[in-house]
Amino acid sequence: MSNLPKKCLITGGAGFIGSHLARRLLNDGAEVTVLDNLFTGSKSNIYDLLDNPRFTFLMHDVVQPFWGQFDEIYNLACPASPIHYQRNPVETIKVSFIGMMNTLDLALKTKARVFHTSTSEVYGDPDVHPQPETYWGHVNTLGPRSCYDEGKRAAEALCADYIREYGVDVRMIRIFNTYGPHMHPSDGRVVSNFIVQALQGKNITLYGDGNQSRSFQYIDDLLNAMQLYMALPHSTVKEFFAGHGMPVPVLNVGNPGEFTIKELAEMVLEMLPNAKSKLIYQPLPKDDPKRRRPDIALAKELLGWEPRVTLREGLPKTIEYFRTLFNK
Amino acid sequence: MSNLPKKCLITGGAGFIGSHLARRLLNDGAEVTVLDNLFTGSKSNIYDLLDNPRFTFLMHDVVQPFWGQFDEIYNLACPASPIHYQRNPVETIKVSFIGMMNTLDLALKTKARVFHTSTSEVYGDPDVHPQPETYWGHVNTLGPRSCYDEGKRAAEALCADYIREYGVDVRMIRIFNTYGPHMHPSDGRVVSNFIVQALQGKNITLYGDGNQSRSFQYIDDLLNAMQLYMALPHSTVKEFFAGHGMPVPVLNVGNPGEFTIKELAEMVLEMLPNAKSKLIYQPLPKDDPKRRRPDIALAKELLGWEPRVTLREGLPKTIEYFRTLFNK
Numbered sequence: 001m002s003n004l005p006k007k008c009l010i011t012g013g014a015g016f017i018g019s020h021l022a023r024r025l026l027n028d029g030a031e032v033t034v035l036d037n038l039f040t041g042s043k044s045n046i047y048d049l050l051d052n053p054r055f056t057f058l059m060h061d062v063v064q065p066f067w068g069q070f071d072e073i074y075n076l077a078c079p080a081s082p083i084h085y086q087r088n089p090v091e092t093i094k095v096s097f098i099g100m101m102n103t104l105d106l107a108l109k110t111k112a113r114v115f116h117t118s119t120s121e122v123y124g125d126p127d128v129h130p131q132p133e134t135y136w137g138h139v140n141t142l143g144p145r146s147c148y149d150e151g152k153r154a155a156e157a158l159c160a161d162y163i164r165e166y167g168v169d170v171r172m173i174r175i176f177n178t179y180g181p182h183m184h185p186s187d188g189r190v191v192s193n194f195i196v197q198a199l200q201g202k203n204i205t206l207y208g209d210g211n212q213s214r215s216f217q218y219i220d221d222l223l224n225a226m227q228l229y230m231a232l233p234h235s236t237v238k239e240f241f242a243g244h245g246m247p248v249p250v251l252n253v254g255n256p257g258e259f260t261i262k263e264l265a266e267m268v269l270e271m272l273p274n275a276k277s278k279l280i281y282q283p284l285p286k287d288d289p290k291r292r293r294p295d296i297a298l299a300k301e302l303l304g305w306e307p308r309v310t311l312r313e314g315l316p317k318t319i320e321y322f323r324t325l326f327n328k
Numbered sequence: 329m330s331n332l333p334k335k336c337l338i339t340g341g342a343g344f345i346g347s348h349l350a351r352r353l354l355n356d357g358a359e360v361t362v363l364d365n366l367f368t369g370s371k372s373n374i375y376d377l378l379d380n381p382r383f384t385f386l387m388h389d390v391v392q393p394f395w396g397q398f399d400e401i402y403n404l405a406c407p408a409s410p411i412h413y414q415r416n417p418v419e420t421i422k423v424s425f426i427g428m429m430n431t432l433d434l435a436l437k438t439k440a441r442v443f444h445t446s447t448s449e450v451y452g453d454p455d456v457h458p459q460p461e462t463y464w465g466h467v468n469t470l471g472p473r474s475c476y477d478e479g480k481r482a483a484e485a486l487c488a489d490y491i492r493e494y495g496v497d498v499r500m501i502r503i504f505n506t507y508g509p510h511m512h513p514s515d516g517r518v519v520s521n522f523i524v525q526a527l528q529g530k531n532i533t534l535y536g537d538g539n540q541s542r543s544f545q546y547i548d549d550l551l552n553a554m555q556l557y558m559a560l561p562h563s564t565v566k567e568f569f570a571g572h573g574m575p576v577p578v579l580n581v582g583n584p585g586e587f588t589i590k591e592l593a594e595m596v597l598e599m600l601p602n603a604k605s606k607l608i609y610q611p612l613p614k615d616d617p618k619r620r621r622p623d624i625a626l627a628k629e630l631l632g633w634e635p636r637v638t639l640r641e642g643l644p645k646t647i648e649y650f651r652t653l654f655n656k
Contacts, residue, residue, distance in 0.1 A: 144575075157479065
């Protein structure tokens with residue numbers, strides 16, 4: 001038995017993070033099934049994996065139940081950028097909640113370990129800074145972002161209930177802003193936006209005065225945390241969180257280095273000295289968080305992990321990806 | 329057409345509030361269908377309605393889709409007391425979210441008007457006092473109450489999305505503590521608890537020091553607000569909330585009169601002079617809100633409504649109900 005490859009399912013595995021994770025797990029020798037409806041994911045993210053015999057692509061919507069015997073299920077399915085999730089808010093909140101429910105029901109029946117990717121958006125527009133995992137958040141239930149924020153909050157609550165009621169082995173993380181190759185070029189996130197605008201010689205759009213801050217995590221750092229977390233025995237995870245007075249496992253995973261949006265824009269332009277872009281300013285969208293930075297003390301303690309890739313190191317790799325994409 | 333009775337569906341119509349509403353709507357000449365899985369509702373609440381030809385009882389779980397052509401759908405299905413919803417947290421959050429989704433899908437297909445009963449629990453343990461509708465709340469996504477609180481928050485977000493995306497005519501209220509005849513005797517709420525304990529000659533249990541405050545609304549006041557709200561034309565509702573800068577219709581409905589739990593206990597004992605109960609104290613449960621009081625300015629302005637039944641008037645009627653129940 002021990003020589004058989006580990007079997008992993010990744011919902012949303014054709015998306016930015018999911019496709020990176022699939023590649024990693026395949027490199028480590030696992031069998032990987034990617035389940036994706038390609039609403040925001042793209043098959044081009046996994047072209048290079050399709051001829052790997054340990055790889056399976058399943059075109060399926062997580063809102064419909066699914067089945068399979070896996071050792072590990074990674075739940076990554078959900079449109080994650082405002083531009084995408086606001087295109088179909090009802091679908092977004094259904095994916096978040098019902099997709100989670102279908103994932104947990106499958107894990108319950110098959111005793112699979114579940115990795116759930118929650119988000120710093122559960123903190124909303126925070127009034128505590130930086131945000132520890134015990135912060136309850138500040139979220140509008142009725143605003144234009146609520147399909148995502150409240151969908152993700154309800155998914156967390158659902159995980160907590162499956163853990164408490166049924167003992168399902170769920171590990172949650174709250175991902176803060178993450179960037180890198182394979183980001184969707186038109187998802188409206190600030191890193192991809194700025195790079196794409198600069199590469200196309202367009203002006204760079206800042207919302208508000210550009211002084212709102214964000215933390216930017218390079219994709220490789222996120223993947224490191226995910227793999228370290230999933231490798232721990234169930235008992236270790238349970239004891240660690242119980243010891244911290246937390247009812248269920250949840251870790252912030254992000255880069256605490258804080259940059260203003262304007263600093264990011266200037267760094268992109270510095271790395272693309274031939275770009276003729278200028279900075280232009282637009283009004284801040286409704287409910288846009290003004291500041292967000294992860295407190296990662298818990299992840300450091302449990303995983304011995306911290307982000308290693310600085311923005312100055314990660315940005316050029318991301319720029320390179322987009323440059324290649326546009327030159328195709 | 330105008331002489332045909334109005335057709336109303338009440339999900340959770342065998343519960344405390346639902347059964348009162350069914351009785352009211354029947355008295356007004358409507359055809360009423362009650363949909364209930366009797367998880368916390370009780371058929372005894374609607375025994376007196378069963379022989380009314382305009383009444384239909386449908387034993388059904390809102391988590392499964394349902395169908396019917398109705399003018400008005402009242403979504404009241406959800407275990408609402410901590411003792412009930414913590415008995416089956418997974419079912420509770422599913423009922424809240426998927427029940428709402430099925431309700432909205434039916435309304436979308438049939439152009440029915442929807443009344444959704446949300447709850448003051450969406451405010452959690454509030455750090456603003458009293459709570460206006462624009463307050464975002466303070467809720468733990470992972471605590472023992474989150475199945476209810478986050479389920480209800482996600483249901484609100486879902487309503488907001490169906491309103492924005494599809495123009496469904498949804499009116500939401502956030503109900504604050506409500507009491508009256510037909511409350512479940514063992515639902516663990518403070519009013520029924522105290523009355524039942526006193527009637528049975530048991531000591532009255534206070535959690536914490538008894539100085540946490542609550543507002544108590546008599547059932548008739550709640551029903552008045554519901555009927556006034558549902559009688560308004562869609563355009564009136566839309567314009568009113570738009571005029572207040574609110575994206576979707578939501579009203580606090582409760583009694584702003586504030587009492588400590590201890591005052592309530594003393595009032596019950598005063599009304600039952602033969603009871604030999606004493607007050608005893610137990611530790612406060614996790615995440616129990618310390619204070620909650622509705623700001624009802626919006627409901628006053630839109631409906632010309634305010635609560636009329638004081639605690640001194642409503643308590644005796646509730647005591648009388650429980651006395652009869654126990655003497656059966």
